[in-house]
Amino acid sequence: MRRALVTGAAGFVGSHLGEALVARGDSVVGVDCFTPYYDRTVKDVNASTLRSSGVELVEADLRTADVAALLDGIDVVYHQAGQPGVRPSWSSGFGEYVEHNVFVTQRLLEAARDRGVRRFVYASSSSVYGNQARYPTRESDLPAPYSPYGVTKLAAEHLCSLYAANWGLSTVSLRYFTVFGPRQRPDMAIHRLCEAALGRGRFSRFGDGSVVREFTYVDDIVAANLAAADADVAPGTYLNVAGGSEIVLRDLIALVGDIAGVAVAIDEQPPMPGDSPRNGGAIDRAQALLGWSPQVPLRDGIAAQLAWHRAQEVRR
Numbered sequence: 402m403r404r405a406l407v408t409g410a411a412g413f414v415g416s417h418l419g420e421a422l423v424a425r426g427d428s429v430v431g432v433d434c435f436t437p438y439y440d441r442t443v444k445d446v447n448a449s450t451l452r453s454s455g456v457e458l459v460e461a462d463l464r465t466a467d468v469a470a471l472l473d474g475i476d477v478v479y480h481q482a483g484q485p486g487v488r489p490s491w492s493s494g495f496g497e498y499v500e501h502n503v504f505v506t507q508r509l510l511e512a513a514r515d516r517g518v519r520r521f522v523y524a525s526s527s528s529v530y531g532n533q534a535r536y537p538t539r540e541s542d543l544p545a546p547y548s549p550y551g552v553t554k555l556a557a558e559h560l561c562s563l564y565a566a567n568w569g570l571s572t573v574s575l576r577y578f579t580v581f582g583p584r585q586r587p588d589m590a591i592h593r594l595c596e597a598a599l600g601r602g603r604f605s606r607f608g609d610g611s612v613v614r615e616f617t618y619v620d621d622i623v624a625a626n627l628a629a630a631d632a633d634v635a636p637g638t639y640l641n642v643a644g645g646s647e648i649v650l651r652d653l654i655a656l657v658g659d660i661a662g663v664a665v666a667i668d669e670q671p672p673m674p675g676d677s678p679r680n681g682g683a684i685d686r687a688q689a690l691l692g693w694s695p696q697v698p699l700r701d702g703i704a705a706q707l708a709w710h711r712a713q714e715v716r717r
């Protein structure tokens with residue numbers, strides 16, 4: 402039986418991944434320290450769902466935890482833990498980003514090398530690209546982060562590549578393009594749009610709504626992780642994982658309203674420093690190397706996420 406470690410398992414992506422791994426028969430250890438980036442009760446619900454599905458969930462902070470012990474007997478590490486979000490990564494917030502995103506990744510890579518882990522899959526980000534001259538971005542484009550968050554995600558990706566180059570550790574970095582779906586983080590646009598569509602406040606729109614984003618449904622992200630764990634690829638590989646759903650924010654607001662059957666109330670706010678005007682990724686490399694392509698169209702995914710938000714109302 403394969404034994405996997407999912408870091409950040411109580412978070413949005415990590416909780417879906419943990420469940421999928423258990424469902425296919427893997428033995429799964431999850432680790433999370435329940436950072437206060439958003440309400441802990443949300444992560445507690447994810448954690449109890451995971452525990453009941455059969456994941457062994459350890460509460461530990463990877464900045465200080467005995468990572469060698471955590472990696473004992475592990476074949477594949479799915480490293481999802483991190484401090485997410487662009488906007489709080491400025492000013493005094495930056496230290497948290499360096500610690501959770503860069504330092505933690507280095508600790509895990511050291512232990513993975515020493516323990517002979519078979520594959521180390523890292524949750525990288527489209528934010529490594531920053532603003533590019535042409536879209537969709539390709540892995541051959543030079544990364545140029547536009548936010549402190551993006552700098553830390555790229556630094557951790559470089560750490561993966563250099564552990565691969567120096568030590569032959571079999572790393573694969575997946576550059577996620579804006580993930581959405583049930584359990585999406587409360588700070589993310591589709592989450593806030595769904596809440597606004599259900600009459601729970603107004604949607605704060607930063608800037609004039611002209612930014613373009615490519616969204617990727619969480620099940621497709623999970624599928625890319627599973628494929629990345631087993632694919633026959635060179636150590637240090639990095640790949641775009643993009644959902645094929647590029648949309649202007651203004652149109653996204655209208656789409657959520659259309660699915661919900663109400664116009665979303667908007668609270669106009671100035672643009673946020675660090676928010677790139679556009680993201681969008683070419684996925685030829687992931688298709689060729691992982692045999693992966695996204696399956697869930699934006700409209701279907703939003704309908705599923707909205708249904709999840711409605712169900713939260715029942716729980717409250």
Ligand SMILES: NC(=O)c1ccc[n+]([C@@H]2O[C@H](COP(=O)([O-])OP(=O)(O)OC[C@H]3O[C@@H](n4cnc5c(N)ncnc54)[C@H](O)[C@@H]3O)[C@@H](O)[C@H]2O)c1
Pocket residue numbers: 408409410411412413414415432433434435436438444461462463464480481482483484485486501505524525526527554576577578579580581586
């Ligand atoms: N959601 C997206 O659109 C997106 C896009 C690109 C990249 N990513 C990356 O994917 C990963 C998962 O993102 P998410 O949206 O699920 O975020 P999330 O905040 O929901 O999950 C991350 C989890 O990691 C945990 N964590 C952070 N630091 C830790 C530490 N030191 N020790 C143990 N646990 C720790 C947090 O408590 C949290 O539960 C992150 O690395 C993020 O940078 C996400």
